[in-house]
Amino acid sequence: MTSPPPHGRTELSLTPAEAPPQLRADAARNRARLLEAAARLAAEQGAANLTMEAVACAAQVGKGTVFRRFGDRSGLLLALLDHQEQRFQAAFMSGPAPLGPGAPAGERLHAFGPAALRHEDAHRELYLAATQPDPVRRHLVPARLVRLTHLTTLLREADTDADAELAAQTLLGYLDTGLVHHLLTRRGLPLSRVEAGWHDLVSRMLVRGDR
Amino acid sequence: MTSPPPHGRTELSLTPAEAPPQLRADAARNRARLLEAAARLAAEQGAANLTMEAVACAAQVGKGTVFRRFGDRSGLLLALLDHQEQRFQAAFMSGPAPLGPGAPAGERLHAFGPAALRHEDAHRELYLAATQPDPVRRHLVPARLVRLTHLTTLLREADTDADAELAAQTLLGYLDTGLVHHLLTRRGLPLSRVEAGWHDLVSRMLVRGDR
DNA sequence: CGACTAACCGGACCGAGGTCCGTTTAAGGT
DNA sequence: ACCTTAAACGGACCTCGGTCCGGTTAGTCG
Numbered sequence: 001m002t003s004p005p006p007h008g009r010t011e012l013s014l015t016p017a018e019a020p021p022q023l024r025a026d027a028a029r030n031r032a033r034l035l036e037a038a039a040r041l042a043a044e045q046g047a048a049n050l051t052m053e054a055v056a057c058a059a060q061v062g063k064g065t066v067f068r069r070f071g072d073r074s075g076l077l078l079a080l081l082d083h084q085e086q087r088f089q090a091a092f093m094s095g096p097a098p099l100g101p102g103a104p105a106g107e108r109l110h111a112f113g114p115a116a117l118r119h120e121d122a123h124r125e126l127y128l129a130a131t132q133p134d135p136v137r138r139h140l141v142p143a144r145l146v147r148l149t150h151l152t153t154l155l156r157e158a159d160t161d162a163d164a165e166l167a168a169q170t171l172l173g174y175l176d177t178g179l180v181h182h183l184l185t186r187r188g189l190p191l192s193r194v195e196a197g198w199h200d201l202v203s204r205m206l207v208r209g210d211r
Numbered sequence: 212m213t214s215p216p217p218h219g220r221t222e223l224s225l226t227p228a229e230a231p232p233q234l235r236a237d238a239a240r241n242r243a244r245l246l247e248a249a250a251r252l253a254a255e256q257g258a259a260n261l262t263m264e265a266v267a268c269a270a271q272v273g274k275g276t277v278f279r280r281f282g283d284r285s286g287l288l289l290a291l292l293d294h295q296e297q298r299f300q301a302a303f304m305s306g307p308a309p310l311g312p313g314a315p316a317g318e319r320l321h322a323f324g325p326a327a328l329r330h331e332d333a334h335r336e337l338y339l340a341a342t343q344p345d346p347v348r349r350h351l352v353p354a355r356l357v358r359l360t361h362l363t364t365l366l367r368e369a370d371t372d373a374d375a376e377l378a379a380q381t382l383l384g385y386l387d388t389g390l391v392h393h394l395l396t397r398r399g400l401p402l403s404r405v406e407a408g409w410h411d412l413v414s415r416m417l418v419r420g421d422r
Numbered sequence: 423c424g425a426c427t428a429a430c431c432g433g434a435c436c437g438a439g440g441t442c443c444g445t446t447t448a449a450g451g452t
Numbered sequence: 453a454c455c456t457t458a459a460a461c462g463g464a465c466c467t468c469g470g471t472c473c474g475g476t477t478a479g480t481c482g
Contacts, residue, residue: 024448027460051438062462067440069460078352085354092361105368106417109382112362113409116386117402121395127388131349135389138342139397141289143296150303151323157316162415166385166408169394171320173384174377175327177338178346183380184332186350191328197377198324204373204415206317235429235478262468273432278470 031069033059038080047077047129077130081123088119148172160206167205174201242280244270249291258288258340288341292334299330359383371417378416385412 023031037059042050052073056063070076092112097103099111120127128135138144151168160167173179174197183189234242248270253261263284267274281287303323308314310322331338339346349355362379371378384390385408394400 024459026448030460052440053438056462063439064441064443064462065460073439074348078354081354089354089357105365105370106413109362109365109369109413109417110410112365113382113386113413114406116358117391117406117409120386120388120391121402124388124392128392131389136393136397137285138389139393143289143292143300146300147327151320154316154320154323158320159316162411163404163408166394166405166411169390170381170385170408170412171324173387173390174381175324175331176384177331177335178342178349179380179384180328180331181335181339182347182350183377186347191332193374194377195325195328197374197381198328199321200373201377201381202317202320202324204418206320207415207418237478238430241431263470264468267432274469275432275471275473276430279430284469 027069030059030061030065034061034066034069034076035079038076042080042126042129047080047125050077050129052076074130077126081126081130084119084123084126088115091115144172155205158206159208161208162205171201171205174198238280241270241272241276245272245277245280245287246290249287253291253337253340258291258336261288261340263287285341288337292337292341295330295334295337299326302326355383366416369417370419372419373416382412382416385409 034055038050038055041054041058050073052066053063055076056066059066066076070079092099092108092115094100098107099115100108103111148168151171152164155162155164155167180194183194184191245266249261249266252265252269261284263277264274266287267277270277277287281290303310303319303326305311309318310326311319314322359379362382363375366373366375366378391405394405395402
């Protein structure tokens with residue numbers, strides 16, 4: 001149907017440093033003004049309250065320009081995050097060990113979590129705003145709570161020595177509708193492999209440390 | 212500020228079978244009509260294209276009525292899902308073993324995954340539509356792909372015998388911004404505990420089966 | 423049976439995201 | 453310098469989720 005526009009795409013890039021196909025001078029200027037305006041507005045009234053129109057207005061450009069450049073709201077937020085994101089990526093891809101190269105893989109994996117947690121904590125607001133809907137209500141849906149409780153209970157019963165609540169969240173996350181759909185369709189994994197992954201994960205949650 | 216309405220709330224319940232505070236006759240009638248209309252429309256033009264106005268119109272009621280009853284769009288979708296969800300919950304809470312009670316906890320945990328996967332697969336469309344934004348684009352954001360690749364690589368390097376790609380998704384899921392924010396603020400867990408959970412999870416991913 | 427009131431109804435209204443298309447302009451070739 | 457044209461611009465316009473409030477009605481009590 002609608003063939004994609006044959007010209008400049010709206011940067012969905014973010015980090016895979018695909019050289020921005022060098023925009024026209026005015027486009028580049030407006031892009032900069034938009035980002036600056038967005039950053040300012042986000043800082044002074046909260047990223048969650050950022051409206052596309054306000055950004056356009058503050059940057060003295062038309063609304064259409066914002067959307068052509070960033071695609072949609074979350075594209076703009078992502079672009080705002082890009083700088084921070086690149087710093088983080090640099091840290092784990094080429095920074096000092098144990099997060100960066102040089103340490104054994106196991107240690108690097110251990111280091112990754114706290115680094116990511118700290119990084120996102122510092123920019124929580126933007127990251128939350130960039131994932132459109134209430135990324136909060138999600139965890140309060142009764143159905144989810146029921147499953148969570150069920151899994152927590154079973155884990156305790158099975159006498160795991162893991163943190164039952166966190167382990168339950170992990171298990172639940174593995175079954176996330178969006179993730180499974182992505183794996184099955186987009187990535188084309190067979191259901192059997194996803195199921196095998198589940199069994200492996202459960203087993204790992206149940207093994208007891210040496211002792 | 213805005214004190215919550217002292218009267219009937221918009222059912223956010225879903226399954227914690229809190230008896231609907233018996234609505235007035237007309238309200239109950241309209242609720243039924245709305246659900247029926249919504250189900251019909253969802254079936255014939257896809258849950259993703261369901262608009263609140265269309266549902267209201269098809270059910271011959273005002274738009275306000277839809278929102279008072281279901282709160283918001285996702286509330287309506289969730290209500291639509293409620294019946295299926297209850298059947299699933301019944302299955303793992305009181306159905307036959309090994310999913311239901313009777314089997315050892317470990318076996319029940321193993322049984323839960325495939326059951327949930329199959330259940331959601333059968334109602335994928337509604338479940339996806341109920342989580343507002345593109346639950347799909349989420350997994351295509353470049354920054355996420357970079358992290359995923361990084362983790363996958365490290366897992367392989369560390370010579371785990373888990374399915375590296377799935378394990379990486381699991382690890383990434385544990386760090387989900389929304390989840391972490393929920394745990395830290397809503398649930399009030401200390402950051403140290405979340406970090407400990409990460410280290411435990413990584414360790415479990417790295418242990419090699421006996422052999 | 424009539425009055426009283428809490429809950430409900432409906433649809434006008436609002437705000438924000440996203441699209442469209444006629445107009446303007448930067449960049450490169452002549 | 454001038455012409456051509458792909459790309460960029462801007463803001464009117466559309467859709468939809470969500471709110472508001474004046475009018476209506478089911479249920480209750482005397």
